[in-house]
Amino acid sequence: MNKISIIGAGMTGATAAHWLAEREFADIVLVDVVEGMPQGKALDMLQAMPIIGRDAGIVGSNEYEATRGSDIIIITAGIARKPGMSRDDLLKTNAGIVGTAATETLKYSPDAIYIVLTNPLDTMAYLTMKKTGLPRERVIGQAGILDSARMRAFVAMETGVSVENINCYVLGGHGDEMVPLTRHSNIAGVPLRDYISADKLEAIVARTRKGGAEIINLLKTGSAYYAPAAACAQMAEAILKDKNLIAPCAAYMNGEYGLHDMYFGVPVMLGRTGMEKIIEYKLDDDEKAMFEKSAAAVKETHEALKNVVEL
Numbered sequence: 001m002n003k004i005s006i007i008g009a010g011m012t013g014a015t016a017a018h019w020l021a022e023r024e025f026a027d028i029v030l031v032d033v034v035e036g037m038p039q040g041k042a043l044d045m046l047q048a049m050p051i052i053g054r055d056a057g058i059v060g061s062n063e064y065e066a067t068r069g070s071d072i073i074i075i076t077a078g079i080a081r082k083p084g085m086s087r088d089d090l091l092k093t094n095a096g097i098v099g100t101a102a103t104e105t106l107k108y109s110p111d112a113i114y115i116v117l118t119n120p121l122d123t124m125a126y127l128t129m130k131k132t133g134l135p136r137e138r139v140i141g142q143a144g145i146l147d148s149a150r151m152r153a154f155v156a157m158e159t160g161v162s163v164e165n166i167n168c169y170v171l172g173g174h175g176d177e178m179v180p181l182t183r184h185s186n187i188a189g190v191p192l193r194d195y196i197s198a199d200k201l202e203a204i205v206a207r208t209r210k211g212g213a214e215i216i217n218l219l220k221t222g223s224a225y226y227a228p229a230a231a232c233a234q235m236a237e238a239i240l241k242d243k244n245l246i247a248p249c250a251a252y253m254n255g256e257y258g259l260h261d262m263y264f265g266v267p268v269m270l271g272r273t274g275m276e277k278i279i280e281y282k283l284d285d286d287e288k289a290m291f292e293k294s295a296a297a298v299k300e301t302h303e304a305l306k307n308v309v310e311l
């Protein structure tokens with residue numbers, strides 16, 4: 001059986017375990033610093049397996065040792081920004097947590113592929129690659145599937161068409177400057193721009209960009225986790241089943257789209273070796289301008305990271 005370890009058994013980590021267990025293609029380990037919590041959640045989930053008829057093993061632990069021999073490591077550990085905390089403070093704290101999670105798990109699973117969810121996403125993926133020294137194929141950030149799924153959900157709400165017919169591609173950094181590519185998006189092959197009026201489409205794009213904030217404002221005490229966790233389960237499945245699935249993910253740029261030495265949301269092919277290739281769209285001038293603006297925002301956070309941790 002494949003083995004997937006999830007570091008951080010909070011809302012996103014535990015929900016990822018849930019989606020993964022339902023898909024029944026891997027045993028799952030939940031690791032967290034909170035004593036008893038990952039063990040309790042794992043035991044509870046394990047006891048749901050007879051009800052849903054799935055044979056996934058799920059264990060919880062406070063020790064990295066439990067992750068030994070994992071095929072995939074998912075990192076969701078981190079803290080949310082607290083009142084009075086600066087962005088740099090948050091960056092420093094999460095960089096410490098993610099850096100340790102990455103290097104400690106690598107000791108037990110030298111062949112693992114990493115999926116990073118902790119925010120600021122692009123920068124935490126960058127940190128994971130630098131700290132582990134792994135090739136870029138094996139460190140992938142989750143963001144684009146989520147952002148694209150939000151746009152797909154909004155398009156479905158607007159049109160009443162099945163979500164399965166709706167293809168949307170939201171690329172770029174995982175932040176306000178993300179790049180929803182409406183020209184490349186379609187409903188069953190019909191360009192989105194031909195299906196939905198310009199003002200409605202603009203509203204959908206704006207809502208997509210603020211998708212994370214909309215949920216934080218509603219929840220008040222946390223951020224989204226069902227959809228981020230589902231996105232992460234889809235990535236893990238595509239990798240372990242060697243599907244060659246093309247999906248928007250954060251990948252290390254080595255000249256693609258004119259970008260270097262940074263993580264950025266682009267369409268990638270996911271297969272058994274991880275991020276197997278980056279797909280390059282032909283962008284028009286407007287799209288290029290959006291890419292550049294988004295890349296500049298990500299670069300800024302990468303630079304801030306270099307000021308708070310040694311890479």
Ligand code: APR
Nearest residue numbers: 008009010011012013032033034076077078097117118119
């Ligand atoms: N090692 C392991 N787990 C840790 C560590 C650590 N050093 N530090 C914190 N954690 C755990 C916390 O104990 C908590 O259970 O990480 C978990 C984070 O869970 P939540 O607070 O519920 O946060 P969640 O909503 O899951 O978001 C986690 O994913 O989508 C991103 O922006 C989100 O960065 C955030 C991350």
